[in-house]
Amino acid sequence: MTVGTPDNLASSTRGGVGQSPRRPDGTRKVTGQFAYSSDLWHDDMLWGVTLRSPHPHARIRSIDIGAALATSGVYAVLTHEDVPGIKYYGLEENDQPVLAVDTVRYQGEAVALVAADHPETARRAMHEIVVNYEVLDPLTDPVRAALDPEAPALHEHGNVVRHQPVRVGDVPSARSRADVVVTGEYEIGMQDQAFLGPESGLAVPGEDGGVDLYVATQWMHTDLREIAPCLGLPEEKVRMTLSGVGGAFGAREDLSMQVHAAMLAMHTGRPIKIVYNREESFYGHVHRHPAKMRYEHGATADGRIVYATARIVLDGGAYASSTTNVVGNAASLGVGPYIVPNVEIDAYGVYTNNPPCGAMRGFGAVQACYAYESQMDKLARELELHPLDVRRINAIHQGAAIATGQVVDTPAPMREMIDRLRDAPLPEAVDSGDVRNLPGGVSNTTHGEGVRRGIGYGVGLKNICFSEGFDDYSTARVRLEVVGGEPAVLVHTAAAEVGQGLVTLQGQIARTELGVERVSIAPADTQVGDAGSSSASRQSYMTGGAVKRACEAVRDRLFQLAAERFDVPADQLSLSGGKLVSEHSGVLVALADLLGDEAIEETREFHHRPTTGMDPVTGQGDTHTQLALCIHRAVVDVDVELGLLKVVDLTAVQDVGTVLNRVSLEGQIHGGTAQGLGLAVMEEIQLADGKLANPSFTDYLIPTILDMPPMRLDILERADPNAPYGLRGAGEPSTLSSTPAIAAAIRDATGLQIDRVPVRPHDIVHPVTG
Amino acid sequence: MRLNLTINGAQHTADDVWPGESLLYVLRERLGLAGSKNACEQGECGSCTVYLDGVPACSCLVAAGQAAGHEVVTVEGIGGGEDELHPVQEAFVDAGAVQCGFCTPGLIVAAHNLVERTGEPSDEEIREELAGNLCRCTGYEKILDAVRLAASRKQEAGT
Numbered sequence: 001m002t003v004g005t006p007d008n009l010a011s012s013t014r015g016g017v018g019q020s021p022r023r024p025d026g027t028r029k030v031t032g033q034f035a036y037s038s039d040l041w042h043d044d045m046l047w048g049v050t051l052r053s054p055h056p057h058a059r060i061r062s063i064d065i066g067a068a069l070a071t072s073g074v075y076a077v078l079t080h081e082d083v084p085g086i087k088y089y090g091l092e093e094n095d096q097p098v099l100a101v102d103t104v105r106y107q108g109e110a111v112a113l114v115a116a117d118h119p120e121t122a123r124r125a126m127h128e129i130v131v132n133y134e135v136l137d138p139l140t141d142p143v144r145a146a147l148d149p150e151a152p153a154l155h156e157h158g159n160v161v162r163h164q165p166v167r168v169g170d171v172p173s174a175r176s177r178a179d180v181v182v183t184g185e186y187e188i189g190m191q192d193q194a195f196l197g198p199e200s201g202l203a204v205p206g207e208d209g210g211v212d213l214y215v216a217t218q219w220m221h222t223d224l225r226e227i228a229p230c231l232g233l234p235e236e237k238v239r240m241t242l243s244g245v246g247g248a249f250g251a252r253e254d255l256s257m258q259v260h261a262a263m264l265a266m267h268t269g270r271p272i273k274i275v276y277n278r279e280e281s282f283y284g285h286v287h288r289h290p291a292k293m294r295y296e297h298g299a300t301a302d303g304r305i306v307y308a309t310a311r312i313v314l315d316g317g318a319y320a321s322s323t324t325n326v327v328g329n330a331a332s333l334g335v336g337p338y339i340v341p342n343v344e345i346d347a348y349g350v351y352t353n354n355p356p357c358g359a360m361r362g363f364g365a366v367q368a369c370y371a372y373e374s375q376m377d378k379l380a381r382e383l384e385l386h387p388l389d390v391r392r393i394n395a396i397h398q399g400a401a402i403a404t405g406q407v408v409d410t411p412a413p414m415r416e417m418i419d420r421l422r423d424a425p426l427p428e429a430v431d432s433g434d435v436r437n438l439p440g441g442v443s444n445t446t447h448g449e450g451v452r453r454g455i456g457y458g459v460g461l462k463n464i465c466f467s468e469g470f471d472d473y474s475t476a477r478v479r480l481e482v483v484g485g486e487p488a489v490l491v492h493t494a495a496a497e498v499g500q501g502l503v504t505l506q507g508q509i510a511r512t513e514l515g516v517e518r519v520s521i522a523p524a525d526t527q528v529g530d531a532g533s534s535s536a537s538r539q540s541y542m543t544g545g546a547v548k549r550a551c552e553a554v555r556d557r558l559f560q561l562a563a564e565r566f567d568v569p570a571d572q573l574s575l576s577g578g579k580l581v582s583e584h585s586g587v588l589v590a591l592a593d594l595l596g597d598e599a600i601e602e603t604r605e606f607h608h609r610p611t612t613g614m615d616p617v618t619g620q621g622d623t624h625t626q627l628a629l630c631i632h633r634a635v636v637d638v639d640v641e642l643g644l645l646k647v648v649d650l651t652a653v654q655d656v657g658t659v660l661n662r663v664s665l666e667g668q669i670h671g672g673t674a675q676g677l678g679l680a681v682m683e684e685i686q687l688a689d690g691k692l693a694n695p696s697f698t699d700y701l702i703p704t705i706l707d708m709p710p711m712r713l714d715i716l717e718r719a720d721p722n723a724p725y726g727l728r729g730a731g732e733p734s735t736l737s738s739t740p741a742i743a744a745a746i747r748d749a750t751g752l753q754i755d756r757v758p759v760r761p762h763d764i765v766h767p768v769t770g
Numbered sequence: 771m772r773l774n775l776t777i778n779g780a781q782h783t784a785d786d787v788w789p790g791e792s793l794l795y796v797l798r799e800r801l802g803l804a805g806s807k808n809a810c811e812q813g814e815c816g817s818c819t820v821y822l823d824g825v826p827a828c829s830c831l832v833a834a835g836q837a838a839g840h841e842v843v844t845v846e847g848i849g850g851g852e853d854e855l856h857p858v859q860e861a862f863v864d865a866g867a868v869q870c871g872f873c874t875p876g877l878i879v880a881a882h883n884l885v886e887r888t889g890e891p892s893d894e895e896i897r898e899e900l901a902g903n904l905c906r907c908t909g910y911e912k913i914l915d916a917v918r919l920a921a922s923r924k925q926e927a928g929t
């Protein structure tokens with residue numbers, strides 16, 4: 001592995017690592033020319049739609065497609081009987097049917113497909129399909145699913161997808177040493193990723209019996225491994241190209257319309273376009289696991305935590321998706337960035353008849369963070385300490401171990417971060433003269449009466465890259481050649497640009513490593529090796545690492561070429577401004593002249609350091625590749641009479657190892673913070689008996705520009721010597737810490753427990769005013 | 771039905787339009803103008819924002835037939851194309867206000883309207899004006915930066 005430190009970033013090439021060049025896709029995005037998966041169009045294409053179950057739990061007695069098929073303009077109506085290959089797929093377990101076979105396990109489960117020449121024709125025909133259901137009682141209580149052996153089993157192997165314990169030390173004897181004990185029951189509602197670009201794409205049947213898929217996804221190669229068996233095709237006959245992705249946040253790790261569109265295309269011999277509308281999108285992807293958590297912490301009078309226990313129940317819904325790994329995160333990060341000598345954690349992920357839950361930014365760490373940070377505030381109150389002090393006293397640092405026994409072996413400057421946040425300026429008192437500054441805004445609900453201000457803090461610890469022994473890698477192909485008299489680099493990977501700016505970073509790395517300004521990024525497709533997922537804050541690290549290695553290999557070949565031609569030692573050569581420079585004789589040759597007609601192309605994989613699994617009984621192991629910290633302070637004004645609130649200020653301190661692109665980086669921290677704000681105060685999929693009550697942007701609210709306060713960032717660079725350029729993944733940590741910080745500020749303003757997020761107006765009004 | 775529309779100053783005709791089709795659908799699926807986006811099709815997100823007779827509107831809420839005889843300007847009609855960005859477009863790229871970009875076309879129209887109408891809007895004005903445009907990626911901080919940047923560049927240029 002090549003180790004980089006910030007020192008070798010002294011790049012003279014414009015737009016290299018450490019700078020913030022414009023996004024290569026920026027111009028197309030601001031002019032409307034950038035093609036998203038929902039913009040694709042093909043001559044002769046048909047529209048596909050999906051019939052979904054209205055019931056959270058039912059047996060299918062029969063499906064009658066006759067009337068639908070007879071509708072004029074309809075070309076195909078397909079059910080599970082038409083699945084050409086294996087009928088089940090899944091990220092971690094093959095438990096989800098492509099189309100329901102004999103049972104539906106959640107409301108919105110796909111049952112049948114229609115292709116027609118107009119989307120409205122397809123929708124009308126879809127309503128002609130008659131499904132005879134025997135409606136069953138839904139199992140919707142995840143705690144019952146986890147702990148009640150009498151609960152009906154929704155899958156053959158029972159309802160517990162994973163139970164992961166963590167055991168350290170001796171909790172009972174530590175309990176007797178504790179001067180204070182705090183307990184709490186916490187709940188997190190079901191959050192939706194709510195990316196703006198709906199699930200969509202185009203499947204084009206190939207002449208070889210295969211299919212070309214143009215879709216928006218996070219990980220093409222894992223899609224491929226799931227899709228091909230369902231279609232009964234070898235992987236090489238399913239060719240995938242990434243089309244424009246309108247945000248992802250975890251929701252595109254599982255399949256949505258991929259197999260469906262391909263089935264319809266293969267069946268009709270026509271290109272098929274599927275675009276979900278917003279309502280269908282709420283049914284069409286997994287959500288963040290809601291959680292019920294019970295915590296207990298004990299500390300001595302000087303503020304030191306002596307033990308912690310936690311029971312975390314994560315509702316995985318009808319199918320496994322990534323529940324297994326979400327449980328791993330919740331368990332291993334269950335007590336957060338604190339030194340806790342005695343630990344008992346039990347984390348469960350279960351099946352219910354609620355919508356399936358899987359990956360969302362923060363992935364299992366978000367849920368635990370809200371609970372352990374709420375506990376920190378309780379401890380602070382009991383101990384009469386400042387909330388930052390109790391965190392500082394127990395903070396992890398380099399050399400300390402987290403609950404899994406894994407020693408943090410790279411910088412973890414939590415104490416410094418706390419101190420910096422403590423010194424950060426506070427916003428001014430509210431100007432009640434302008435209602436726009438008050439809770440309720442221009443609705444003019446208060447002029448300051450009943451408004452109380454609170455301040456709260458949150459710290460989050462997130463694992464970066466895949467954990468638990470997964471051999472996580474990425475692949476990059478880099479080609480250097482002369483184009484129009486100038487050296488030019490082409491970078492090709494299968495990595496999904498989902499908005500985060502990976503295409504920008506790939507170019508920066510190539511410029512820095514090869515000293516060439518002209519870099520293009522080839523469209524991402526499966527004609528190059530696996531890049532892994534755009535998730536777990538891992539792509540700068542992994543695909544960044546792969547591009548760096550491939551560039552280094554190209555550079556080595558260049559140096560060899562020059563060493564032979566000019567008879568100089570290869571190790572005295574360097575690249576700068578499109579020229580080859582020797583330590584002794586200065587500029588040797590322009591790259592363009594050295595290369596002539598020759599192209600140099602190299603493909604490299606980058607693997608991060610190996611990790612281990614979690615011990616099934618004790619949860620111990622070196623399971624994480626890298627750990628990242630973010631800390632937030634929230635200032636919130638609460639109108640306790642109406643339950644309305646306004647987040648006034650959010651200040652974050654985050655350690656990112658090394659800044660590779662400040663503009664993109666800040667955008668990630670801002671965006672993650674906003675999603676954490678959403679979870680704190682407004683975002684929840686409301687369920688009644690397993691049915692969604694609010695599948696629209698009218699009723700599922702995400703933060704608008706009015707809901708977001710100014711966000712101040714203090715970015716630290718404490719390089720991680722294991723990571724390319726010393727970077728630390730940065731996409732997720734702010735999503736963890738903003739939620740508990742806002743909850744704590746509301747607590748501070750109202751004196752309420754705030755043991756559930758999102759906080760709803762009646763959570764504030766009723767308790768405060770009676 | 772046959773539909774004649776004036777879009778970005780040019781005449782367009784679409785045949786066999788079903789009366790239930792929205793202006794957004796006709797733009798995207800019949801006329802190849804896919805710049806306006808379809809994030810909700812319910813008037814909640816602003817990603818489909820176009821000018822209708824000079825006033826920003828959600829094209830998903832306008833029946834295509836209602837737009838006949840009116841001037842429609844879409845994101846494709848703002849600025850002079852990829853080589854000649856409008857200052858608002860330029861500022862969005864420069865400020866890092868674009869991530870996935872799905873909200874961007876609607877925001878460009880809304881921000882263009884704001885910047886063209888007012889000199890240098892205050893933060894409160896920017897927030898009120900753009901409150902109908904959802905963005906899931908940026909947290910809006912850099913969108914505010916972009917609008918401020920566009921407005922100040924425009925002031926400097928005296929246009």
Ligand code: FES
Pocket residue numbers: 807808809810811812813814815816817818819828829830831
């Ligand atoms: S698509 Fe029109 S407002 Fe959302």
Ligand code: FES
Pocket residue numbers: 196246247499867868869870871872873874904905906907908
């Ligand atoms: S940039 Fe993705 S929604 Fe705004």
